[in-house]
Structure formats: C-alpha cells, structure tokens
Amino acid sequence: MAVFSDFRFLLLLAALVFIYIQMRLFATQSEYAERLAATVASENDCTRQTRLLIDQISMQQGRIVALEEEKKRRDLECGQLKDLVQDLERKGLEKLMDKVQVPVAAVVIMACNRADYLERTIKSVLKYQKSVASKYPVFVSQDGTNPSVKRMALSYDQLTYMQHLDYEPVHTERPGELIAYYKIARHYKWALDELFNKHKFNRVIILEDDMEIALDFFDYFEAAADLLDKDKSIMAVSSWNDNGQKQFVSDPYSLYRSDFFPGLGWMLTKSTWDELSPKWPKFTYWDDWLRLKENHQGRQFIRPEVCRTYNFGEHGSSLGQFFKQYLEPIKLNDIKVDWKSMNLTYLMEDNYKSYFAELLKAAKPVSATDAILKTRNIAGDVRIQYNDQPDFEYIADQFGVFTEWKDGIPRTAYKGVVVFRYNSRRIFLVGPNSLKQLGIYDL
Secondary structure (H helix, E strand, O other): OHHHHHHHHHHHHHHHHHHHHHHHHHHHHHHHHHHHHHHHHHHHHHHHHHHHHHHHHHHHHHHHHHHHHHHHHHHHHHHHHHHHHHHHHHHOHHHHOOOOOOOOOEEEEEEOOOHHHHHHHHHHHHHHHHHHOOOOOEEEEEEOOOHHHHHHHHOOOOEEEEEEOOOOOOOOOOOOOOHHHHHHHHHHHHHHHHHHHHOOOOEEEEEEOOEEEOOOHHHHHHHHHHHHHHOOOEEEEEOOOOOOEHHHOOOOOOEEEEOOOOOOOEEEEHHHHHHHHHHOOOOOOHHHHHOOHHHHOOOEEEEEOOEOEEEOOOOOOOOOOOHHHHHOOEOEOOOOOOHHHOOOHHHOHHHHHHHHHHHHHHOEEEOOOOHHHHHHOOOOOEEEEOOOHHHHHHHHHHHOOOOOEEOOEEOOOEOOEEEEEEOOEEEEEEOOOHHHHOOOOOO
C-alpha cells in the first residue's frame, strides 16, 4: 500500500513537471512568435523605406537629368543671344532703321540648313536692297542650329540674324507626313511674331532661302504697300505667279487680283498677322491652310503677270515637286518698271471688278474643243468657258498651265477666271459662275 502511494506521488510529481515544462514551452513559443512578428514587421518597414529611398533617388536622378538638359538648352540659348547681341551691336540695327525713314517693310529670309542656297538668295537681295536699305531692313531667320547657315548669315554686315530653337517633338496628324513641314509652320509663326510684335514692323516681306529677286522687286512692293494699307479686301501682296512660265507671260506692267494665295515672296501687314497668329496651324502645309476660304474670308491677293521672284530650290523639303515643269521655266522680270509713276487704283476692290469685266467682254469666245488650234487663228484676247473642275483640267492641260485646285479655287483664279498669255494674247479660262459674279449678263 505504501508502494502504491509512492507511485501516485511520483505520477503527480511527473504531471506537475510536465505541466511546468509545457507552460515554459508555451511561454517561449509565444515570446518567439512575438519576436518573429516584430522582426517581420521591422523587415517590411525596412523594405518600404528602402523602396521609398530608391524611388526618391530615381526621382532625383530624373530631375538631375532634366536639369542638366535644361542647363544645356539655356547655355545654348544664352550663347545664341550673346551672338545676336554682338551682331546687333556690330551692325548697328538703329542705323538700319533710320528714325527719319520709316521702313516700308522688313524683309525676312527663312532658312534652315542650305548654306549654299542661302548665300545665293542673300546676294540677290542685297544687290537691289543696297539703295533702299533704310526702307527694307533685311533679316535672316534660321530654324535650327546648322553651323554653316549661321556662319553664312553672320558674315554679312547688311542684315540681322535671328535663330529659332525648337525642342518640342513633332507629332504628325497622319501617317507618312513630312515632319519638315510641321517645323516650317512653327518657324514661320515664330519669325513673324518676332518681327511684328518684338521689332514692331508694320509690314513684313517673306522670302525663302532658295529665291532670287527682280531688279524692281522693292519698288513693286513699295507701290503695293499703299494698296495694302488702303484696301482691306487685299490680304497680302505677292511677287509670284504660278503660271509665270516664259511661254505664258509678256507684260511686266500687268498686275491682277486673285482668290488664290500665291506665296513665294509675299508681304502682309501687322493687322493681318494679328488675326492669323493665334490660329496659325501647328500641322503641315501652312500655305495650303492660308488658301482655305475660311481663313482669307473673301479677301484677295495681288500678284504680277511676270514674277518678281525666281525659285531655284530644286532640292528641299518639297522634294523638288513641280520643279522641272513649273518652277525652272519661270520668267524673272528683267525690265525696270517705274512703279512710282504707275496708277494702281484699278486694283482697288471697287474698281477692279468692272476693270476685269471689261477685259472679259473684249475677249473673243472660243469653245474648249481644240482650243489651242482655234486661238492661233484669232487676233486679240480669247475667253474659253469651262463647266467644272474636270473640264477646267482638260482645257488647262492643253495649254500646259497649272491644273491644280485648292478648296474649290484654281491656281491664280479671280472669280473662277484663270488668265495667262498664249503667243502674247490673253487667254481667259472662265468658270460656270464667273460672269455672274462679275456682273456680266449680256455675253
């Protein structure tokens, strides 16, 4: 019995020891679990801190790169401004803009990366600008950083250099479009804003770096400036005729109104630019944009029969389009016209409609069929009726003049009438509504 009691005591003691061990073990496990949870939390926090630090470092590195790029850009711009200031000081812009002589217009040559073309254009301009320098201060506006173009422009004391630095990427609206045309549009806006708003010119003549000018170029624009100021129905004056090829022109004294913007050597006023600048296109083909009816709003353009500019730019952003057929054969005027003695009031809107109508009335009607053969046997001017665009293209193609239309307007047309010379006589291609628009009902 005593042995049994001792055995129960030992069992009880063992149970107590077991319970104690289990309690210690549970306490140890709980403490380990708490330490493990704390360690995991600490590790997670450390990971978050590390990631945050990495993100901050990445952001700082991005800012450093951006700041470095901005510094490079600012350094380049400062360098360009320094060069420009030195150029202005050296050439004395105040002398070019004689305060006694108010300039007729600034002349800007738009350039990019064709130093050889630019040199030819500058020499042509300065050849005739020398005697009227105070009336026509000359600028070269370069788009980009081509060093040869910059050196070329800065080598001439008679002109002022401007530089357009455009770092904004180009996003074309349609696949396959040339980025160059977008950049050209931006350059035009920048240059014209500079000349009108910063330099305060009242008029600007725009040339491109692949043009030569005629000997009466400046006298022509001086005479036309008066028209531009007095007649607000004239949007711009151009020195160009799309159908100005040698075989289609003969009279250097003849000027016309046109509903089609000619471009290629043209003058506009500040008031017109104030209207155009805010809506100037960021997309391609700014000249086609200017030809839209909604943009010229019924206003017209003055153009000569014989061109006062010649475009020799076979190689450029237009890839030589039309050059051999339409540009190379252009006749550049070689007769000194005394524009100051010319009475140009017939070009005013109130006078021109009746003046042009009389020219049409005096022309002899010829049918479109075999038009060339028929006109050879007629003395004097000729008018040929066309019914629609395909009909016009058929007739124009017989003679070899431009068949292209823009926004429903044939090149060079006035009230739908395209006029050119054939064996010195005028040929009028007359649209289906042209006579009615001109108030002619008795032909």
